[in-house]
Amino acid sequence: MKAITVEPRKPGTARFEDVPEPDPRNGSVLVEAVAVGVCGTDVEIVEGKYGWAPPGASRLVLGHESLGRVLDPGPTSGLKAGDLVAGIVRRPDPVPCPSCAVGEWDMCRNGRYTERGIKQIDGYMSERWRIEPEYAMKVDPSLGILGVLLEPATVVTKAWEMVLAVGQRSFWEPRNVLVTGAGPIGLLAAGIGVQRGLEVHVLDRVTSGPKVDLVRTIGATYHSTSVKDLDFEPDIIIECTGVGAVIAQSIVKVGSGGTVCLTGVGTGGVAGGAAIADVAAGAVLRNNVIVGSVNANRRHWYKAGQALARANREWLGRLVTRREKPEDFMRALERQPDDIKVVIQFSDL
């Protein structure tokens, strides 16, 4: 069969090539790939900046935002042939740490977790893949190819859970949320904010195009100013850019008693404005919480599946702005101006 593979940490090594059929030891459920979403992590791996091949191998099958159709459910999964499934990305570390021991591998403490398509386990960008029944999540069949949005939705679901968990520390009635960044994560976060009945604001750099329209379609307010220039103090900020200046301004801007949830992973940048002790003083005097959130466990996968199933299909469909064939994977990895979520489509539904 064919797969998109890469030699991690070596730029220019990605290719669409023949690989052996998936090893039955990798799981009793055999799945035919339908589509795999592409994200910044895939780009980093292909650029040689990130990623680990499986032990004893030099190449890694790419892809972690999966959607597939069950070919053989195996003896124990409870799935049926033809069911749509998405594969959970992370696996617990082998020790395991206390978090992994209770199934919260998203909170892994020792960093020895593995991840399909990223860290030491082959991913989902192959014509067929196998998965352990307990890591195969059934996707609502009415979602169709939009089930490929489940993985990004799990990341957002966990972020929202973090915000709500922090809120339980005291009496808390949030009215509004600011989402910074109108990429797939930001837009899905905004969508869940609307589902929660909050006044939703989304901030990004563009001034027109599909991102702006998508924000307005769900009744949220779009801003293309900087965070510091907003004329309100958000109760919640979900930060999805990873840009230093946006993060710094968000921490200063969040309202009294408010929470900033960081989901974007950036690097460098100049610390613009306030010195760290001044920022801390503001957080102390206003009871602010800044919480980082990454990955997702099975609970988040389940809840994200429910949130997606409730969402408007037409709106979700507009998040998938481009579909490419597997042999054109390099084109899928190139960022184009109006891209939101690009997917590589392996087979039709």
Ligand SMILES: [Zn+2]
């Ligand atoms: Zn762990």
